[in-house]
Amino acid sequence: MITTRKTNKRQLILEEAAKLFKQKGFSGTSMRDLAGEVGIEAASMYNHIKSKDEILELICFRVSSTYISQLAEIEATEAPFVEKIKSLIRLHIRLMIEDGAAVSVANHDWKYLPEPALTEFKDARKQYEKGFAALIEQGIAAGEFQPVNVSVALFTILSAVRWVELWYRPGRELSAEELEANIVTMLLTGLEKK
Amino acid sequence: MITTRKTNKRQLILEEAAKLFKQKGFSGTSMRDLAGEVGIEAASMYNHIKSKDEILELICFRVSSTYISQLAEIEATEAPFVEKIKSLIRLHIRLMIEDGAAVSVANHDWKYLPEPALTEFKDARKQYEKGFAALIEQGIAAGEFQPVNVSVALFTILSAVRWVELWYRPGRELSAEELEANIVTMLLTGLEKK
DNA sequence: AATTTCCGCAAACGAATGTTTGTTAGTCTG
DNA sequence: CAGACTAACAAACATTCGTTTGCGGAAATT
Numbered sequence: 001m002i003t004t005r006k007t008n009k010r011q012l013i014l015e016e017a018a019k020l021f022k023q024k025g026f027s028g029t030s031m032r033d034l035a036g037e038v039g040i041e042a043a044s045m046y047n048h049i050k051s052k053d054e055i056l057e058l059i060c061f062r063v064s065s066t067y068i069s070q071l072a073e074i075e076a077t078e079a080p081f082v083e084k085i086k087s088l089i090r091l092h093i094r095l096m097i098e099d100g101a102a103v104s105v106a107n108h109d110w111k112y113l114p115e116p117a118l119t120e121f122k123d124a125r126k127q128y129e130k131g132f133a134a135l136i137e138q139g140i141a142a143g144e145f146q147p148v149n150v151s152v153a154l155f156t157i158l159s160a161v162r163w164v165e166l167w168y169r170p171g172r173e174l175s176a177e178e179l180e181a182n183i184v185t186m187l188l189t190g191l192e193k194k
Numbered sequence: 195m196i197t198t199r200k201t202n203k204r205q206l207i208l209e210e211a212a213k214l215f216k217q218k219g220f221s222g223t224s225m226r227d228l229a230g231e232v233g234i235e236a237a238s239m240y241n242h243i244k245s246k247d248e249i250l251e252l253i254c255f256r257v258s259s260t261y262i263s264q265l266a267e268i269e270a271t272e273a274p275f276v277e278k279i280k281s282l283i284r285l286h287i288r289l290m291i292e293d294g295a296a297v298s299v300a301n302h303d304w305k306y307l308p309e310p311a312l313t314e315f316k317d318a319r320k321q322y323e324k325g326f327a328a329l330i331e332q333g334i335a336a337g338e339f340q341p342v343n344v345s346v347a348l349f350t351i352l353s354a355v356r357w358v359e360l361w362y363r364p365g366r367e368l369s370a371e372e373l374e375a376n377i378v379t380m381l382l383t384g385l386e387k388k
Numbered sequence: 389a390a391t392t393t394c395c396g397c398a399a400a401c402g403a404a405t406g407t408t409t410g411t412t413a414g415t416c417t418g
Numbered sequence: 419c420a421g422a423c424t425a426a427c428a429a430a431c432a433t434t435c436g437t438t439t440g441c442g443g444a445a446a447t448t
Contacts, residue, residue, distance in 0.1 A: 009425085027221035028306065031406060043407080044426050052406065082386060108302070112222065136385075146387050149368065151361070152376040153385055159357040163349040174343065182346040190384030191330075191347055192276060193340050203395085225436060237437080238396050246436065392447070398440095405434065416423075 010048040013038055017055045018101035022165075026056055026109040053114045056105070060113060063106035064124045066095065071131050081139030082188070085157070088132060089187060090180050092161040097168055097176050104165045129154060157187055204242040207232055211249045212295035216359075220250055220303040247308045250299070254307060257300035258318045260289065265325050275333030276382070279351070282326065283381060284374050286355040291362055291370050298359045323348060351381055 016037040020029045031052055035042040049055055074087045096103050110121050133154045139145040145153075160183065168179065210231040214223045225246055229236040243249055268281045290297050304315050327348045333339040339347075355377065362373065 024305070025219055025221055027219055030404075032404085040425090041427055043409090043428080046407070047425050085385070111218070144387060145385050146379070146383070148379055148385065149372070149376045152368070152373065153380060155357040155361055156354045156377060156380045157385075160350045160354040162356075163353040167345070167349055174346070178343075179346065182343045183350060185340070185342055186347060186350045186384075187380075188384045188386040189340070190380075190382045191279070191339050191342065191351075192382040193338060224434075226434085234395095235397060237398080237439090240437070241395055390448080392445105394445075395443095397442080399438105400440105401436100401438070403435080403437105406432100408431070409429085410427105411429105412425105412427080414424085414426095416421105418419100418421085 009038070009040075013045060013048055014055060014058055015101075018059050018105050021056070021059070021109055022101045022104040026105070026112045053112075053117075056109060056113060057117050059102050060106045060110050060117075060121055061124075063095075063099070063102050064121060064128070067091075067128050068124060071128060075131065075135070081135055081142055081144050084135050085139065086184055086188070088135070089157060089161060089184055092158075093164055093176070093180050093183060096161065096164040097170075100165050100168070107162060107165075129158075132158075160187055203232070203234075207239060207242055208249060208252055209295075212253050212299050215250070215253070215303055216295045216298040220299070220306045247306075247311075250303060250307060251311050253296050254300045254304050254311075254315055255318075257289075257293070257296050258315060258322070261285075261322050262318060265322055269325065269329070275329055275336055275338050278329050279333065280378050280382070282329070283351060283355060283378055286352075287358055287370070287374050287377060290355065290358040291364075294359050294362070301356060301359075323352075326352075354381055 013034070017029070017034055020034055020037060023029075024033070031042045031045065035045055038045065070091050071088070074084055074091070077084065077087075079087075110118075110125075113121055133150050136145065136150050136153050140147055140150070164179070164183075168176075174182070207228070211223070211228055214228055214231060217223075218227075225236045225239065229239055232239065264285050265282070268278055268285070271278070271281075273281075304312075304319075307315055327344050330339065330344050330347050334341055334344070358373070358377075362370075368376070
């Protein structure tokens with residue numbers, strides 16, 4: 001191994017932390033729990049990370065910056081708004097499947113962020129929601145969408161996509177692609193048959 | 195005051211606990227925090243409740259039994275499946291608005307239930323989901339709904355309705371009725387204009 | 389009026405929390 | 419080979435946790 005030496009333990013800590021935080025919550029997870037999962041004493045972790053809070057910050061901001069940069073990419077494309085919204089839905093599902101633990105933590109445990117980070121995170125989320133909402137609004141103006149309340153549409157989509165974290169396990173009856181297709185159908189054409 | 199004497203403190207504790215648990219999570223809330231909110235010392239609370247865990251159980255099971263009994267009522271009515279599903283969606287929204295703190299706790303902190311209660315709660319939830327899913331399935335069979343994957347439809351609806359807890363505050367731009375109408379539209383007829 | 393019950397408090401309990409300290413091997417670098 | 423760095427550990431830190439105990443006074447019951 002060449003560079004398996006430095007920050008790999010740090011990475012391992014972050015991964016195990018995400019899993020544990022998702023499972024038992026941030027407050028419900030002790031540094032000794034986490035250390036046990038990593039295969040180390042609690043004290044030894046402080047050779048790799050500054051504090052428990054820092055772990056949470058790293059997880060949350062990695063997720064939020066991923067979402068924000070991906071949103072920017074989608075905004076920049078030339079496509080009908082229907083397609084942009086579909087891309088965003090697929091983005092959420094994909095991230096949830098690929099990095100479910102971290103996304104869960106960013107969704108649920110952000111409230112435990114210590115104060116400078118807390119406002120920063122909330123601002124980032126608000127910025128993301130604003131960009132998402134703008135796409136819906138423009139889609140309505142362009143006549144592609146029904147004239148539904150924008151906030152309702154936005155949060156319905158954002159939430160509808162969250163349950164994947166609770167439900168999806170690889171090797172489920174549905175593949176990731178089928179899952180995406182089904183959710184997109186639900187959200188864009190609705191449950192009812194016309 | 196006539197009967198302001200007995201179990202009213204207990205009720206107050208449960209209400210404040212629901213608010214605090216929603217705000218800071220079960221593990222993140224200390225008995226001293228809660229006692230402060232109630233206006234009492236932590237030790238004094240043990241005159242009214244058995245333990246912190248008991249508080250959580252009382253909150254969670256009150257919510258779950260409400261859902262289950264209401265589902266039974268709706269199942270018993272004579273109405274198209276579209277209407278039954280709409281009623282369920284409205285039920286979720288109404289409960290979230292009227293008793294948001296408790297519902298949030300039942301949604302997020304149930305995992306901290308101590309063991310006999312934990313399985314009991316999960317079973318109750320599974321029972322509710324099964325009943326809900328059956329209505330969707332029958333609606334598809336009756337040709338009222340699109341042939342979407344039942345689990346996807348179920349969890350999309352259940353989740354889509356949860357964000358109300360994060361978003362709704364009385365005196366918001368939308369009234370409860372408008373909120374219900376918008377969410378029902380989103381879920382049943384979809385965002386896209388045909 | 390006497391007595392029991394209710395409900396609050398201060399103090400303390402042991403256990404668990406996040407983190408610091410001092411130390412000790414091993415490994416890289418000059 | 420000497421010195422510096424890395425990363426692990428055990429022990430201890432102060433604090434906070436949920437909860438128990440013992441006690442006092444007010445209110446309800448007899």
